[in-house]
Amino acid sequence: MKKRMNKIVLILMMTISVMSYANSMYAVKTTKTNTVLTLNNVKKGNKLIIKDTNLLVLYRESIKENGTYKKGFDLTALPDGNYYFELDKDVEIIMIPFKVVSNTVTFDKQKESVIYKPTVRVDDNHVFVSRLSLEAEPLKIKMYYRESQNYDTSMILSEEIENTKIVERIYELSKEKTGEYTIVFESQGRSFTEKIKF
Numbered sequence: 251m252k253k254r255m256n257k258i259v260l261i262l263m264m265t266i267s268v269m270s271y272a273n274s275m276y277a278v279k280t281t282k283t284n285t286v287l288t289l290n291n292v293k294k295g296n297k298l299i300i301k302d303t304n305l306l307v308l309y310r311e312s313i314k315e316n317g318t319y320k321k322g323f324d325l326t327a328l329p330d331g332n333y334y335f336e337l338d339k340d341v342e343i344i345m346i347p348f349k350v351v352s353n354t355v356t357f358d359k360q361k362e363s364v365i366y367k368p369t370v371r372v373d374d375n376h377v378f379v380s381r382l383s384l385e386a387e388p389l390k391i392k393m394y395y396r397e398s399q400n401y402d403t404s405m406i407l408s409e410e411i412e413n414t415k416i417v418e419r420i421y422e423l424s425k426e427k428t429g430e431y432t433i434v435f436e437s438q439g440r441s442f443t444e445k446i447k448f
Contacts, residue, residue, distance in 0.1 A: 278357050289319040297338040326353040341367050368435040370444045375425050381417040388412045390436040397429040
């Protein structure tokens with residue numbers, strides 16, 4: 251019972267911190283012809299992408315410096331429709347939706363979302379996998395193995411996890427099977443890949 255209460259308190263604290271974090275993560279200022287996007291706490295290598303609802307990439311940029319990113323965009327030139335900024339960070343993807351109607355750009359804070367990427371940590375022959383999903387989105391995990399001297403790859407694990415907000419898994423790799431392991435995660439229409447040499 252105590253362990254369950256600790257998990258509930260942890261989830262509640264994470265939800266509150268995520269909501270306040272998302273609000274301080276960025277700022278948008280729009281004029282008639284220009285939208286200035288300011289992103290706080292970015293790292294060099296984070297990716298900023300503009301997509302439409304068909305997932306067509308309209309703009310892509312790799313962040314060049316740590317700290318605060320600020321840039322103006324003329325979004326009024328886009329055809330009428332729904333779009334979103336996507337900030338791809340180390341362990342999360344922040345989605346900032348906006349709409350263009352008759353050369354007017356509006357942002358809807360209610361539709362903002364954060365996708366948490368699965369994280370992988372290796373300790374000796376143990377692989378620790380964790381993922382947070384406040385909406386308990388399904389997560390598919392597939393693990394493939396390839397021997398060092400061989401080009402053939404075989405799937406050694408396939409698992410689908412549903413209705414779970416906090417995923418925590420530990421996989422033990424065989425010490426006799428050295429080579430390359432590839433873990434493929436699928437969730438929310440996205441795929442994430444992690445490679446491990448063991």
